[in-house]
Amino acid sequence: MDRDGVINERAAPHQYITRWEDFRFLPGVRSAIRALNEAGYLVLIVTCQRGVARGMMTMEAVDDIHRRMCETLAGAGAHIDGIYVCPHDYGQCACRKPEIGLFLQAERDFPIDRAASWMVGDSDTDVEAGRRYGVRTILTTDLPSAVKQILDCDRGVRQ
Ligand SMILES: [Mg+2]
Ligand SMILES: [Zn+2]
Numbered sequence: 001m002d003r004d005g006v007i008n009e010r011a012a013p014h015q016y017i018t019r020w021e022d023f024r025f026l027p028g029v030r031s032a033i034r035a036l037n038e039a040g041y042l043v044l045i046v047t048c049q050r051g052v053a054r055g056m057m058t059m060e061a062v063d064d065i066h067r068r069m070c071e072t073l074a075g076a077g078a079h080i081d082g083i084y085v086c087p088h089d090y091g092q093c094a095c096r097k098p099e100i101g102l103f104l105q106a107e108r109d110f111p112i113d114r115a116a117s118w119m120v121g122d123s124d125t126d127v128e129a130g131r132r133y134g135v136r137t138i139l140t141t142d143l144p145s146a147v148k149q150i151l152d153c154d155r156g157v158r159q
Contacts, residue, residue: 002097003047005122006143007033007069016051018061020068028144030076035147037078039154042110045083046102046119046129052087059087082109097121098128116154120146 004010004017009024011017036043051057066083073079084102086095095101106112119130122141130137136153138146 001043001045001119001143002121002123002126003045005141006120007045010122016049016054016056017065018051018057020065023065023069025072026141026143028142030073030078032144032147033073033080034076034078035151039151041150042081042112043079044081044106044110046086046097046106047083048086048096048125050087050089050096052085053089053092059085062087082106097123097125098132100129100133103129103133118146118150120150 001007007026007029008017009026011022017023033043049057049062052059052062062085070080084095084105086093086097086102088096090096093099093101095105103112114134117135118138119126119133119135120138120140120143121127121130122139124139127137127139138149140146
């Protein structure tokens with residue numbers, strides 16, 4: 001899944017979440033992630049943080065936000081299995097979505113079954129990246145409803 005606009009509120013236009021104080025979980029996200037954990041899904045984040053390339057934050061600041069995010073999730077019995085970050089500017093890498101470099105990084109760490117996987121994001125580039133990678137996609141800002149859709153759909157597949 002994507003991060004900004006899915007797990008936490010997006011920053012204002014042309015702004016970035018540069019510190020934990022600005023990170024706000026969207027409603028129902030913690031229990032939605034826990035539901036994925038309990039159903040046996042790997043939960044991976046693929047996030048573009050162009051603010052790093054623009055000098056508005058460091059990778060250390062991004063890592064710090066993610067550490068605190070994971071601590072907060074742990075307090076709700078939820079966890080993220082892996083976080084993959086593109087810190088680059090436009091057109092300079094193979095990982096900024098809709099490129100699939102972040103997905104390929106994740107694939108080095110985890111046995112990902114593309115046909116059994118989903119990409120959830122709030123931007124067209126998330127959906128495009130998911131399509132290119134070969135997973136099912138959901139465009140939404142409402143993770144709880146996306147998780148419900150995933151669980152309902154996959155439960156149907158298993159029956
Ligand atoms: Mg987003
Ligand atoms: Zn990149």
